[in-house]
Amino acid sequence: MAQVRLSGIAKTFGKVTALDAMDLVIDDGELVCLLGPSGSGKSTLLRIIGGFETPSAGAIAIDGVDVTGLPPERRPTAMVFQSHALWSHMTVHGNIAFGLKLRRLPKSEIRDRVERVLDLVGLAGYGGRLPSQLSGGQQQRVALARSLVIEPKILLLDEPFASLDQHLRERLRDEVRDIQQRLGITAVFVTHGQDEALAISDRIVVLADGRMQQVGRPGEIYAEPKTAFVAGFIGAMNMLDGLLADGEIAASGLRLAAEGSGPARLAIRPEDIALSEPADGRAATVRRMIDFGAHVVIDSALADGTHLRIQTDKAIRVAPGERIGIRVDRWTVFTEDGEPRRYRSDTLRSFRDVRYA
């Protein structure tokens, strides 16, 4: 069992609060992504778990043992760094064997374990090479092997694929997920890539300004964002400023059913908008069409010029300047001091019936 428990973790640098009172439990064998924009505190939190930073307040326990005051070398964790952090004067074998030599294991066991882990990361036979003789992806695999070979209870990954190209990043993240599941190791993965987080996580922790915005399964975070920030940060989202009144929200000329009154933010995913005949409060003007092959995204302008992205069928063709009608299937309304309210067009009738009965 390898469970991480963070209780009231906070970190300040001078007058700047990097993390603010965080509570989180990461279960055995779970892969949790810390997701957030730059400066959100995700790397600081990872470094606190790894022992590279000391929290200003709160405690960390691994398997029930308080490790808050322990340095990295005395924690059952291993970190994969964004910059690979390989030692250029050592061979691949030397890099991977370093941690094992520190543990004074017999040479034969070190050799066997290095070979096994090289095989695991798909680099069998590369032990004699220098890091400079490897590609970026291979170097990151070596960094992963170096961390895995000491069999840590918790694997920490700090944006490990940030310096790699998109294609390689996707391949490596699948491999990491596969290895993590095969070994059953608990992992904490820092990323600012929402796709990466959605693709490999058991749970995602969304951070902003040093605070946890939402913790949940990828599908849940995507479908049911709890804050306007999460809604705007995860996946593509149209965020419109609007006003609630008379059972409707009016935003940039768009009018949709919604409860409440006062200012609010209207969130609509591009894939939740369908094309239809133009009507009052349901129309936009095409600015350009982006063909992604599998689908088409129409960048359109609402009545006040606000952009509205619509994801639709690849067979659809529209021309810039063309007036199109839109039908919104799902939308969420965020108010300053309330829970987000979610609406669907197929439940709209009943809602409106109730509202205007």
Place this chain on the structure above:
Amino acid sequence: MITASHPRAEGGGLSGLLLVALPVALLIWLVLWPVLQAVVGTVYFPGKGFSLSSYAFFFTDAYSLRNLWLTLWVTALTSALRVAVAMPIALYLRFRSGSIAALVQSLALFPLFVPSVLVAYAFIRVLGPNGIVDTVLVALGLPKLPTPYLTPAGPIIGLVWERLPLTLLLLLSGLGRVSIASVDAARDLGAGGLTIFSRIILPRIQSSIIVALAFNVLGLFSAFTLPYLLGPASPEMMGPYMQRTFSDNADPLNATTQAVITFAFCAAFGLVYVRAIARGRRGPA
């Protein structure tokens, strides 16, 4: 038909040569030509032909050899001390930040802006006979300590302090190539401070240490002001020895011979420096 234009390699080469032409010309005029003149002047005598007598004299004269030996070990010890003193400061400055690190950096670089003569007189005022240290010891009722003034320790202390900033800057430059993440990675795997220094940091700053040592040796071997003002009268380091042979003894031949020998030692260390630079360029530190 579309054709791509290629910059002419010859043109680029010529521009590069023109860029270095002036410094090379100055080097030939101000350094290599006088060296050649000095070498020729010590082995070729018009009307008498070739002779190595001045070199034979230097290498058989006990006093000259004592001076050379003193210069060698003062140079070696001072260089080693400079690296030994600068290394912990460089490590601290590389891996720490904040106001204390900034203060340490300012203090460590301060000697860079103090002329050698001031260093010498400050040394005499502090460590010389009846200096501040003696005064404090007497005031405390303690016996005076033997002063390093006019002993080989005098120029060593002065020279270590005077050029510490240059060594520090060279080491910091080398440490700049050791990423904090690579040190963190070693810590993460269980390495302690000494292991990190010996197995991660040291192998990667070898070139910088060699460069720092070579620079130190080049400057120290022919140092004049501090050895002249703080060092012993006999034996003496090569700098004061050359000056005294030339001016006081009015013996330009032997002074030039001493200069050529000094130059030969410096050139040997210069080669070490060039090799270290070439090695550093071939691959990562």
